[in-house]
Amino acid sequence: MKPYFIIDFDSTFTQVEALDELARISLKNHPNREKIYQQIEDLTNLSMEGKLSFTESLAARVKLLNANKDHLELLVKHLKKKVSSSFQRNKEFFKKHADQVLIVSGGFKEFITPVVKQYHIKKANIYANTFVFDEDGNIVGYDTENPLSQENGKVKLLKQMPLQGDIYGIGDGHSDFQLKESGMIKKFFAYTENIERKAVAAKADHVAPSFDEFLYVSNLPQTISYPKNRILCLLVGDVPQESIDYLKKDGFSIRHKDSFEEKYVKDVGMLLLGDGETISDETLRKAVKLKTLGYLGHAAEKINLHICTEMGMVVFDSAKPLSNKTLIAKRMADFINTGTTFRSTNFPNLQLPKIAGSFRLIHIHKNVPGIMSKITKVLAKHEINILGQFLMTNAQIGYVITDTDTSYDKALLKELRKIENTIKFRVLY
Numbered sequence: 325m326k327p328y329f330i331i332d333f334d335s336t337f338t339q340v341e342a343l344d345e346l347a348r349i350s351l352k353n354h355p356n357r358e359k360i361y362q363q364i365e366d367l368t369n370l371s372m373e374g375k376l377s378f379t380e381s382l383a384a385r386v387k388l389l390n391a392n393k394d395h396l397e398l399l400v401k402h403l404k405k406k407v408s409s410s411f412q413r414n415k416e417f418f419k420k421h422a423d424q425v426l427i428v429s430g431g432f433k434e435f436i437t438p439v440v441k442q443y444h445i446k447k448a449n450i451y452a453n454t455f456v457f458d459e460d461g462n463i464v465g466y467d468t469e470n471p472l473s474q475e476n477g478k479v480k481l482l483k484q485m486p487l488q489g490d491i492y493g494i495g496d497g498h499s500d501f502q503l504k505e506s507g508m509i510k511k512f513f514a515y516t517e518n519i520e521r522k523a524v525a526a527k528a529d530h531v532a533p534s535f536d537e538f539l540y541v542s543n544l545p546q547t548i549s550y551p552k553n554r555i556l557c558l559l560v561g562d563v564p565q566e567s568i569d570y571l572k573k574d575g576f577s578i579r580h581k582d583s584f585e586e587k588y589v590k591d592v593g594m595l596l597l598g599d600g601e602t603i604s605d606e607t608l609r610k611a612v613k614l615k616t617l618g619y620l621g622h623a624a625e626k627i628n629l630h631i632c633t634e635m636g637m638v639v640f641d642s643a644k645p646l647s648n649k650t651l652i653a654k655r656m657a658d659f660i661n662t663g664t665t666f667r668s669t670n671f672p673n674l675q676l677p678k679i680a681g682s683f684r685l686i687h688i689h690k691n692v693p694g695i696m697s698k699i700t701k702v703l704a705k706h707e708i709n710i711l712g713q714f715l716m717t718n719a720q721i722g723y724v725i726t727d728t729d730t731s732y733d734k735a736l737l738k739e740l741r742k743i744e745n746t747i748k749f750r751v752l753y
Contacts, residue, residue, distance in 0.1 A: 325489035326424050327510075330482075330503065332495030333429035333436050333452070336515045339406045341368050342431050343385050346399045350391035360388050373523050374498030377475045378430055382453075386466060393461040396434050403439045408517050409575065410534035411443070413547045417539065419444040426451065428481065430472055430499060451481055479506045494538055496520075501527050513538050517575075534575055548661075549751040552576050555660065556591050556613075560584050561598030563620065564649035571596075574657050594618075594656055602626040608635070615748070616640070616659045618652040629670045633720045636688040636748035639669040663725050663752055672716030672723050682711050682727040684752040689724075690745040691717045698743050699724060706736045721747065 334341045347364045351357040364385050371381035418425055422444050429436060429452045436452050453473050456465040466473055471480035478499050482491075491509040493500055496516070501524050504512035514521075514528035517535070525531050532538045533553035539546035540554075552575035559568060559580040572578050576594060584595075584603060589610045597603065599621030608614075608631045616638045623629065623641035632639050640655040658664045662678060663686045665671040678684075689695045696715055703710060703726065712727040732751065741749045 327490040327492060328487050329421070329425050330428045330478075330491060330493045330495075330509065331425065332497065332500050332515070333427055333431045333440070335372075335496045335518045336494060337408060337411055337427065337440065338403055339408050339518045340403070341365075342399065342403060342435055343389070344368060345402055345406075346391055346395060346435070347385075347389055349398050349402070350389055350395040354390070364388055369521075372497035372499075373521055374501075378477060378499055379473065379475045382430060382466070382473060386455075386463065389463060391463045393457065399435050400438045403435060404442070407439065407443075408535065409573075410517060410536045414535055414539065415443055416547065417545060420545065422446055422449075425449060428452075428472070428478055430477060432466070476502055476506075478503055479508055482508045492538075492542065494532065494535075496524065498524055500524070504529065533577075536575075548753045552660070555593040556588065557594040557596070558584070558588050558592045559596045559598075561601040563596055563598050566649040567596065567620075567653040570650040570653045571657060574661075576657075576660075594660065596620070596653060596656065597626075600626075605631055608632065608637075611635075611637075615750075616656045618656045620646065620652060623669055630720075633670045633718075634747070636721070638665055638671045640667065641669050661752075665723065670718075671721070672718050674714060674716050674723055674725060676712065676714060676725055676727070679711055679727050682729055683732060685726045685728070685732070685740065686748075686750050686752055687724040687726070687740060687743075687746065688748040689722050689743070690747060691720055691722045692745050695722055695743065695745060696724065699726070699740065702736065702739045702743070703728070705739075706730075706733070708732070708736065 331337055344365055347361055351360055367381045367385050370376035371378050425445055426449045427436060427440050427445060431452050433450060433452045433454050437447060437450055453470050454467045455463045458464045471477045479502050492511050493503045493509045494513045494515050496519055501512055503509045511529045513530050513532040514525040516525060516531055516533050530541060534551055536546055536548055536551040537553055540551045555576050557571050557576040557578050568580060589607055591613060592611055593613050593615050595614055596618040605628050608628060614637050617632060619641035622643045623639055629639060638659050640652050655667060663684060664675045666673050666675040687699055708728045708730045710726060711729050715722060715724045
């Protein structure tokens with residue numbers, strides 16, 4: 325039997341709480357809007373943390389809205405731009421698993437349906453509340469007979485549904501955890517990409533900082549091969565807040581420290597150093613997982629670029645003071661996300677567009693004759709159809725990007741890693 329995936333909407337599928345956003349639209353010209361905004365936000369949080377019954381919270385919030393159908397149209401346009409990043413990049417998953425994905429929310433169909441239908445989610449699989457309108461289109465209440473308008477509503481709803489197979493719940497709030505608490509689902513994932521409610525996360529089977537993480541641990545198909553929240557990004561010294569915010573928003577696991585602490589050396593995947601910081605040759609050689617290093621200054625004066633290149637670490641720096649405070653961080657992220665080495669200090673400059681529906685493999689090796697033919701031979705052996713392939717070299721290394729339309733298996737990856745003179749190999753997506 326196929327599994328089912330029950331996904332919350334507010335602060336999970338989308339980055340925001342829809343009723344909070346609706347209030348900001350409907351009360352835009354209200355003299356006491358800030359006070360009412362705060363009341364609605366407080367009611368939302370109390371409910372999500374399990375400190376106030378959902379029924380009380382919902383009734384109080386709807387009463388404060390003073391909203392109508394025109395406001396809902398504006399809200400839908402806003403929410404379409406606020407879908408969580410990791411849900412956006414895994415759109416194909418929803419298409420392939422359309423029969424198994426259910427949106428179950430204490431929110432309202434009037435704004436949920438037009439947002440999630442763009443992700444191939446069936447209308448019949450959307451379970452949410454519905455508003456009640458007066459003849460002028462004003463929201464005057466909601467259907468109180470709907471179990472999702474009541475306390476423990478998600479549990480009540482599932483008891484009425486004949487779902488056969490394992491059920492997985494993904495959400496940020498107490499009502500999502502109640503499904504696990506009641507024994508209705510096999511596993512509950514506390515979703516923290518947008519907000520972490522510590523009381524909920526503490527009770528979860530697994531904390532998922534992104535939808536990529538959920539797919540990864542569940543061994544399900546995903547757009548990227550490895551969740552970015554599992555890549556440790558260490559920032560050392562004077563790093564602009566804009567750079568920190570950029571990398572954090574992109575989903576990496578961020579640590580900002582005054583010095584490169586020994587405990588991070590073996591696990592760090594990305595390293596951004598403030599101008600004036602240095603790193604010893606010994607530490608570089610120990611950082612075996614380090615894929616890219618950014619330097620907010622002239623790296624050659626402080627870092628052994630030869631070792632970086634020898635170990636397959638792509639370095640980005642700037643000899644001049646930067647006016648764009650996210651430039652180096654962006655180049656590092658682009659390398660992790662797409663394999664782009666454009667404007668790197670030590671690598672051949674390679675930049676390819678992403679090909680829709682493809683798989684991208686990255687191979688870094690010593691610049692010796694015959695490597696390309698060995699890579700091609702392995703791909704041919706596994707009947708991999710190449711959509712695009714590009715090689716560039718410098719004195720030390722060769723850098724190959726291969727795009728294929730054929731899914732890969734572990735045997736292929738193992739053989740590519742075992743090619744003599746390979747420095748680093750990774751699957752991008």
